[in-house]
Amino acid sequence: MRHRVIMCMLTGAALLAGTLLGAAPAQSAGGRTEASVPAGRPVEPPTEFGTDWHDPVTAAPPVARPPGAACRVTLAETQFRDFTPYRGRYTPPRGCGSRWSKVVLRLDGKVKGRQFDRLGYLHVGGVEILRTSTPEPSPDGISWSVEKDVTRYSDTFRRAEDVEMLIGNVVDDTYTGVLDVRATLTFYAADRDTRPAAVPDRVLTLAGGTALTTPRNSERIVAEVYATGSGGGCEEFWYLAVPKQAPYSCTADRGPYREVQIRVDGRLAGIASPFPTVWTGGWSNPFLWYVLAAPRAFDVRPIEYDLTPFAGLLNDGRPHRIEVSVAGVPQGQAGWSTPVNVLVWQDAHREHVGGVLTVDRAGDLADTAAYTPGPEQRVDTRGGHRLTVAGYVDTSHGRVSTTVARSLANTSVHRWTDGENTDGLDATWTDDETVTVATHGRPATATRTHRTYTMNGTTVIGSDGRLRTELTLGDRAAVAGTRGGRRTSRTWLDDTYTGDAAYTLNVPREQRHAAATTSERYRLHGAGGCYDHTLTTVQGVLTRDRNGC
Structure with missing residues (x-):
C-alpha cells in the first residue's frame, strides 16, 4: 500500500x-x-x-x-461546485470616508458531505487579497470563517473594481460537498480618535x-x-x-x-x-x-x-x-x-x-x-x-x-x-x-x-x-x-x-x-x-x- x-x-x-x-x-x-x-x-x-465534529477553529x-463607525460591503456570495470563477463588482462603501483606520476581510464558509480540501483565491481589481484552502467536511456539515487585516490594500478599495473568486471544486456522486461561501469587507472610518492607517x-x-x-x-x-x-x-x-x-x-x-x-x-x-x-x-x-x-x-x-x-x-x-x-x-x-x-x-x-x-x-x-x-x-x-x-x-x-x-x-x-x-x-x-x-x-x-x-x-x-x-x-x-x-x-x-x-x-x-x-x-x-x-x-x-x- x-x-x-x-x-x-x-x-x-x-x-x-x-x-x-x-x-x-x-x-x-x-x-x-x-x-x-x-x-x-x-x-x-x-x-x-x-x-459530526466541532467546526474548525484556530488558536491565532x-x-x-x-x-x-464601520461599513460593510459584500464582495462575493456564491457556491463552488466546479472550476467556474465567481465574478462580480465591488463598490466602495458609503458613510465611512475614503481613509480608513482598518479594513477587515472575512470569509464565511460551510460544506457538508464528502469533499477534498480545495485551494482558493479572492481578487479585487486584479489584486490578490486572500489565498486560502478549505477544511474537509463531516457528513453532517461544518462551518468555518477566516479573518484577515487587508488595510494595506486601501488604494484598491477606494474605487469600483471587478471581483473574481475561485475555490476550484468537484461535485459528483462520490464527492458531494458544495462549498457555500460569503466574503465581506468591513471598513472602520478614521475620525478624531482614530487616525487613518499608514498604508501604501x-x-x-x-x-x-x-x-x-x-x-x-x-x-x-x-x-x-x-x-x-x-x-x-x-x-x-x-x-x-x-x-x-x-x-x-x-x-x-x-x-x-x-x-x-x-x-x-x-x-x-x-x-x-x-x-x-x-x-x-x-x-x-x-x-x-x-x-x-x-x-x-x-x-x-x-x-x-x-x-x-x-x-x-x-x-x-x-x-x-x-x-x-x-x-x-x-x-x-x-x-x-x-x-x-x-x-x-x-x-x-x-x-x-x-x-x-x-x-x-x-x-x-x-x-x-x-x-x-x-x-x-x-x-x-x-x-x-x-x-x-x-x-x-x-x-x-x-x-x-x-x-x-x-x-x-x-x-x-x-x-x-x-x-x-x-x-x-x-x-x-x-x-x-x-x-x-x-x-x-x-x-x-x-x-x-x-x-x-x-x-x-x-x-x-x-x-x-x-x-x-x-x-x-x-x-x-x-x-x-x-x-x-x-x-x-x-x-x-x-x-x-x-x-x-x-x-x-x-x-x-x-x-x-x-x-x-x-x-x-x-x-x-x-x-x-x-x-x-x-x-x-x-x-x-x-x-x-x-x-x-
Whole structure:
C-alpha cells in the first residue's frame, strides 16, 4: 500500500515586522482564562470519530478592531461546485470616508458531505487579497470563517473594481460537498480618535503577468508573492521529494530544497524560503485537521520582498520585467502558483525620484541531497543561499539608502521503508532578513527578522492496515527593530501544532475507527502585550480552550 495516493488532493492552480508588531492581542497581558467545552463540565470525547465534529477553529488571535463607525460591503456570495470563477463588482462603501483606520476581510464558509480540501483565491481589481484552502467536511456539515487585516490594500478599495473568486471544486456522486461561501469587507472610518492607517499609496499588479511600471516618484517598493505548491502532483508536498535515483513516489531533479526567487529585468532581487504549508488532507491523514488546521492553511500569507534598492531603476517611467520562479522544481514541471502584488510608497513633493542600484551580490545556491539505500532508506538534504542588494533614492527629504540582506538555510532527514509503510521527515527551514535604511543626517534604522519553520512527523501503516501519523509543525518568527544601533522594538511569534491520529485503511467510513488528539498553541509577544492561546481536541471534540499569559 503506497499511502501517498491518499495525501491531500488540492485542485486549482519588511511588512512582516509591521504585521507582527501591529497584531493586537485579544487577551490583555496578565489575563488568563481556561474553559472546558461545554463550560463548567468535563468533556468526555467519544472513543472514535462519528459523523459530526466541532467546526474548525484556530488558536491565532482575532483581528483587532478599532472603535467608531464601520461599513460593510459584500464582495462575493456564491457556491463552488466546479472550476467556474465567481465574478462580480465591488463598490466602495458609503458613510465611512475614503481613509480608513482598518479594513477587515472575512470569509464565511460551510460544506457538508464528502469533499477534498480545495485551494482558493479572492481578487479585487486584479489584486490578490486572500489565498486560502478549505477544511474537509463531516457528513453532517461544518462551518468555518477566516479573518484577515487587508488595510494595506486601501488604494484598491477606494474605487469600483471587478471581483473574481475561485475555490476550484468537484461535485459528483462520490464527492458531494458544495462549498457555500460569503466574503465581506468591513471598513472602520478614521475620525478624531482614530487616525487613518499608514498604508501604501499604490497597489499594483503586473501587466501581462510580468510587466511593472511604477510611479516615477516611488521611494519605497515592496513585492508580495502568494506562493503555493498546489494543483496536484508532488509539489503539493514538495518537502517530501527525493532525488530521482531513490525509489520513492515523489521525486525531483535533486530533492526537496525549494526557494522562491524574484528578479527585476533578469537580476536576482529577492530570495525566500516558502512556508511548508500542510493542507487539510495532508500527511495521509485528514483526521489530524478536522478541527485544527495546520498553521497558515486557511490564510496563506504572502512572501514579502523589499525592492526599494531597485527603485532608482524602476522609476524611469518604462515597464520592467518582474519574474518569480521556484528553484528546485524539476524543469518543465508545473505545480506552483506565484501571483504578485506590488506595494508602492510615493514622495508627495517630487515628480521624479532618481536613484542607483549599488549592490546586487548573490552567493552560490547550495542544494545537496544524499541518498542512502538500505532496509531504511534515507535522504539527507542541505540547502541555502545568500543575497545582498542595496541602493539609494534622492527624495525630497534627502538621500535614502536601503540595504536588504537575506540568508536561507534548510536541513532535512527523510527516512522510509520499502513500500513507504513507514515514512518520516525531520526538517527545519530558516529565513533571516535584515533591512537597513539610512537617511543623511539621521540615525540608521534596521529591522531584523528571523523566521524558523519546522516539520517533524512519521506515518506508519501496520500489518493490520492501521495507519497512524504523529506530527509536529512550527511557525516561528522574531523581529527586532533598532535605531542608531539601539533596540527600539522586539516581537516574537511561536505557533506550534501537534497531532496524533490513526484509522483503518481500505474500509467503509463507519469501519475506520478513527481517533485523533490534536493541539495548537499560539504565542505572540510584542509592544501590544502578550497573547497565549492553547486549543486541544480529541476525536473532533474541543476538550481544552486556554487563553492567557
